[in-house]
Amino acid sequence: MSETLTARPALAGIALPGRHGTGNGAPGVTLRERTDLGVVAVMARKGQGEALRMAVASAYRATLPDTARYLAGQTVGFVGTGPGQWLAVSASLGGGALAVDLTAKLAGLASVSDQGDGRAVIRIAGPRARDVLAKGLPIDLHPSVFAPGSAATSIISLMGVTLWQVDETPAYDLVVFRSLAVSFWSWLTDSAAEYGYEVVPATN
Amino acid sequence: MRIRCPYCGERGLEEFTYRGDATVTRPETLDQTAEAAWVDYVYLRDNPAGPHREHWYHGAGCHAWLVVTRDVRTHEILGVELAGGPA
Numbered sequence: 653m654s655e656t657l658t659a660r661p662a663l664a665g666i667a668l669p670g671r672h673g674t675g676n677g678a679p680g681v682t683l684r685e686r687t688d689l690g691v692v693a694v695m696a697r698k699g700q701g702e703a704l705r706m707a708v709a710s711a712y713r714a715t716l717p718d719t720a721r722y723l724a725g726q727t728v729g730f731v732g733t734g735p736g737q738w739l740a741v742s743a744s745l746g747g748g749a750l751a752v753d754l755t756a757k758l759a760g761l762a763s764v765s766d767q768g769d770g771r772a773v774i775r776i777a778g779p780r781a782r783d784v785l786a787k788g789l790p791i792d793l794h795p796s797v798f799a800p801g802s803a804a805t806s807i808i809s810l811m812g813v814t815l816w817q818v819d820e821t822p823a824y825d826l827v828v829f830r831s832l833a834v835s836f837w838s839w840l841t842d843s844a845a846e847y848g849y850e851v852v853p854a855t856n
Numbered sequence: 857m858r859i860r861c862p863y864c865g866e867r868g869l870e871e872f873t874y875r876g877d878a879t880v881t882r883p884e885t886l887d888q889t890a891e892a893a894w895v896d897y898v899y900l901r902d903n904p905a906g907p908h909r910e911h912w913y914h915g916a917g918c919h920a921w922l923v924v925t926r927d928v929r930t931h932e933i934l935g936v937e938l939a940g941g942p943a
């Protein structure tokens with residue numbers, strides 16, 4: 653007997669759309685799981701850093717950040733996660749398509765591994781987003797030191813997280829290991845409850 | 857104690873793991889003649905009262921190995937560099 657496995661968002665049935673937490677006015681933040689994204693780890697091969705930079709520039713019109721930053725390209729954005737390491741993220745090349753594309757275009761220059769099924773991505777946006785994150789994230793998100801495009805890899809409540817600021821709302825994208833998604837969601841909604849939060853249906 | 861990672865910036869100790877003395881050099885050969893050098897490399901450590909070079913691993917951040925120069929009397933950090941050199 654065979655069983656057909658279907659892709660399922662990490663927070664399906666957990667992140668319930670609607671208004672939650674304190675009050676019933678405008679929520680302090682909105683939360684949304686970003687699904688069907690391409691998420692791929694890219695690691696420069698020894699001595700190929702410069703060639704990789706050029707290949708990424710010509711294939712994706714994107715710049716590989718030298719530091720912990722998110723730089724958007726035409727269809728793929730790159731987040732610096734460590735020296736010679738990046739997370740490539742794409743809304744248009746979902747599923748396994750991004751890894752296939754990167755593997756072909758960066759052959760010999762970088763090691764490419766698909767993380768799409770192993771990570772969950774959550775977008776938090778709204779006037780209280782900094783306050784929600786500040787309760788667990790040991791990083792200063794004050795606009796004078798962390799602005800749109802700034803990124804970091806750190807820990808929240810013992811769970812590893814990579815995040816970057818999307819815009820000045822402020823909005824942030826949070827990437828956690830999928831197996832921790834439910835625990836992370838529990839921390840996040842607990843932290844957001846006092847400001848009131850609205851869960852928005854998942855999209856990419 | 858906080859460590860200024862060259863890649864991530866200043867972070868708390870909870871993000872790092874201490875990985876030992878950074879001043880020792882692994883012998884080039886497994887040959888019998890290098891036995892004394894291996895004993896030195898594996899077992900013998902100086903215990904300076906003052907600045908010391910140590911390996912720290914940024915496991916909760918950028919996953920880089922760092923060489924941290926730390927005054928072991930005061931925990932003052934005098935320098936941090938990537939163990940593998942500039943990326």
Ligand SMILES: [Zn+2]
Pocket residue numbers: 861862863864865914917918919920
């Ligand atoms: Zn680091």
